[in-house]
Amino acid sequence: MKRIVFATGNKGKMKEIRAIMGEQGVEVLSMREAGVFTEPEETGKSFEENALIKARAVCGITGEITLADDSGLEVDYLNGEPGILSARYLGKDASPKEKNEDLIRRLEGARDEKRGARFVCAVAAVFPDGRSEVVRGTMEGRIGYKEAGENGFGYDPIFYLPEYGCTAAELAPEEKNRISHRGRALSMMKERLRELKVFE
Numbered sequence: 001m002k003r004i005v006f007a008t009g010n011k012g013k014m015k016e017i018r019a020i021m022g023e024q025g026v027e028v029l030s031m032r033e034a035g036v037f038t039e040p041e042e043t044g045k046s047f048e049e050n051a052l053i054k055a056r057a058v059c060g061i062t063g064e065i066t067l068a069d070d071s072g073l074e075v076d077y078l079n080g081e082p083g084i085l086s087a088r089y090l091g092k093d094a095s096p097k098e099k100n101e102d103l104i105r106r107l108e109g110a111r112d113e114k115r116g117a118r119f120v121c122a123v124a125a126v127f128p129d130g131r132s133e134v135v136r137g138t139m140e141g142r143i144g145y146k147e148a149g150e151n152g153f154g155y156d157p158i159f160y161l162p163e164y165g166c167t168a169a170e171l172a173p174e175e176k177n178r179i180s181h182r183g184r185a186l187s188m189m190k191e192r193l194r195e196l197k198v199f200e
Contacts, residue, residue: 020186040054042070049070055126075115121138
């Protein structure tokens with residue numbers, strides 16, 4: 001069975017990744033399952049650079065095809081913040097609820113048309129021979145006025161999708177995987193890997 005390592009220890013993310021990347025004859029392991037417990041430092045200036053840093057670091061340890069993603073939330077009203085700092089916004093110890101409440105507070109007084117935002121996800125694949133591939137997916141929406149929904153994680157409960165009339169956290173997991181930034185990027189990467197005969 002072919003193995004691919006995904007450079008994350010996030011269980012919620014791994015669930016989404018396996019739902020999309022899971023293919024007969026291909027096993028998708030988290031980096032912890034592959035025996036990697038170090039966290040590569042994300043020093044890149046873009047989502048793409050950070051994804052490549054993580055994938056290269058873990059591939060260097062495992063010697064196996066490694067994928068990594070870097071994703072975040074860009075809020076127009078905040079000039080693209082929190083962007084590549086989304087995971088570390090307010091510090092590493094801040095809870096998702098604290099981050100969401102802070103963003104809602106910072107947008108206080110901004111009406112719908114000013115609350116535009118997008119989720120961005122770059123997925124990188126690094127091969128043992130040094131080759132690499134990178135793709136980017138986005139999901140457009142706006143910042144809601146309060147948290148809603150139990151599905152998803154992170155900023156999902158405040159990311160409102162006007163065309164669906166709900167937040168990303170209120171979507172069924174299958175629907176979210178189909179339209180999300182990560183879902184789109186993973187699907188693009190899956191096609192790329194199929195072209196490269198990683199997926200037959």
